[in-house]
Amino acid sequence: MPRPDVLETLVSLAKRRGFIFQSSEIYGGTGSVWDYGPLGVELKNNVKARWWNAMVRERDDVEGLDAAILMHPKVWEASGHVSGFSDPLVDCKACKARFRADKLGDAVCPRKPSKQPGEHADCQLTEPRQFNLMFKTFIGPVEESASVVYLRPETAQGIFVNFLNVQQATRQKVPFGIAQIGKAFRNEITPGNFIFRTREFEQMEMQFFVEPGTDMEHFERWKQTRLEWHLGLGLDRDRLAFHQHTDKELAHYARAAFDINFDFGGTLGFQEIEGVHNRSDFDLRQHQEFSSKKLEYVDQANNKRYLPYVIETSVGADRVTLAILVNALREEAVEGEQEGRTVMGFHPALAPIKAGVFPLTKKDGQPEMAERLASALRKRFPVFYDEAGAIGRRYRRQDEAGTPFGITIDSDSTANDSVTIRFRDDMGQIRVATSRVAEVLGRYLEADHARADSRLVE
Numbered sequence: 001m002p003r004p005d006v007l008e009t010l011v012s013l014a015k016r017r018g019f020i021f022q023s024s025e026i027y028g029g030t031g032s033v034w035d036y037g038p039l040g041v042e043l044k045n046n047v048k049a050r051w052w053n054a055m056v057r058e059r060d061d062v063e064g065l066d067a068a069i070l071m072h073p074k075v076w077e078a079s080g081h082v083s084g085f086s087d088p089l090v091d092c093k094a095c096k097a098r099f100r101a102d103k104l105g106d107a108v109c110p111r112k113p114s115k116q117p118g119e120h121a122d123c124q125l126t127e128p129r130q131f132n133l134m135f136k137t138f139i140g141p142v143e144e145s146a147s148v149v150y151l152r153p154e155t156a157q158g159i160f161v162n163f164l165n166v167q168q169a170t171r172q173k174v175p176f177g178i179a180q181i182g183k184a185f186r187n188e189i190t191p192g193n194f195i196f197r198t199r200e201f202e203q204m205e206m207q208f209f210v211e212p213g214t215d216m217e218h219f220e221r222w223k224q225t226r227l228e229w230h231l232g233l234g235l236d237r238d239r240l241a242f243h244q245h246t247d248k249e250l251a252h253y254a255r256a257a258f259d260i261n262f263d264f265g266g267t268l269g270f271q272e273i274e275g276v277h278n279r280s281d282f283d284l285r286q287h288q289e290f291s292s293k294k295l296e297y298v299d300q301a302n303n304k305r306y307l308p309y310v311i312e313t314s315v316g317a318d319r320v321t322l323a324i325l326v327n328a329l330r331e332e333a334v335e336g337e338q339e340g341r342t343v344m345g346f347h348p349a350l351a352p353i354k355a356g357v358f359p360l361t362k363k364d365g366q367p368e369m370a371e372r373l374a375s376a377l378r379k380r381f382p383v384f385y386d387e388a389g390a391i392g393r394r395y396r397r398q399d400e401a402g403t404p405f406g407i408t409i410d411s412d413s414t415a416n417d418s419v420t421i422r423f424r425d426d427m428g429q430i431r432v433a434t435s436r437v438a439e440v441l442g443r444y445l446e447a448d449h450a451r452a453d454s455r456l457v458e
């Protein structure tokens, strides 16, 4: 049975709670561009930090890079983007809408949503024409063809053109990789589904340079490594699947490619969140030819020189953040309560706020004690202090924000210097000495746990 479509619920929760807002909303919005609010930026930063740690910091065979968005225009000629990074586009002269010619079956006619473009009597579709997805701009003050530059449509090319710089600076030996996180821009014809397909997005890409002939063995290893990374984010195993590219789907540069797909539910269903590609030596060979600079790797130990093959892992930071939001959303009944609750059951390490701190009342020294505790905890974790409204409502607000722990200061707290910790996932509570709160939260975070468990307190 297909999973329910939760995108509409998510879009409204994301706005209400400050995860994600439409860009330039007060002017009517910018098409398929989104802004991350206070909770969203923390969540996405946690995703990016987790990727950077797993791909760069915890490995000695991958180096980090932060290449510029604007690159020499020849880069995009060499990569094939100027000639080939396009989608077939049709215009409707009647309603002025634009559609991807190869996706008309998925599109709706703006005049009659039950029909596809071309099916309504008024439709006047043009012949398909190729539309390049790169955003063009000009470098310097003169708007002429000699000064055209592009906003990069993928981060990968910044890595290819720096391959020898990084290798020589770090004295890495093949096999080794280069990783970076950065913005990419695509003038998509049919963006949509919230932050699933947008015109400005962030990629987390890694190019692993290997000796030709060893490429498929590295490819298999990276496929597994990357699937495990997604599982480590708390994404459900049965929502993740590999999709192997058929010969028709394979990009011109790829020898083999698998997508890691996530089930977003509803009509979107299983969709790509990451691509793992064997790009052969296509990119280095192209850049070598277009720049006339040798990009070979010299293997001194074995007296060989060659252009390495590249295994690429490419994941969208926004798309994986959407997968995390979809996976986390739960609406559940609460025993003895009429309203039920909405919970964002994030993996504790990804949660934007780790703990809410709540004085039960605004008197008897409770707010002062709670503020002291909140400011001590803030040195280690993002913490939210809240003294407004009934305690039940304050818990619910933090459930919606995905905060794994709620710390309540009550009359016992001021009497015997202890507090209760309430756990988001099972609403269980434990009491601990105030001086131990940071240590106990640290243990729960390390164990990726948001349920009451006395073993983590002893």
Ligand code: GAP
Pocket (backbone or CB within 6 Å): 153, 154, 155, 156, 186, 188, 195, 196, 197, 198, 199, 200, 201, 203, 205, 272, 273, 274, 275, 312, 314, 315, 316, 317, 318, 319, 320
């Ligand atoms: N360097 C290879 C490359 O860019 P891709 O399959 O076009 O491959 C990789 O993109 C990942 O980037 C996708 O799996 C997706 O997560 C993300 N991505 C691509 N286009 C996107 C868009 N318009 N909006 C959001 N994320 C996008």
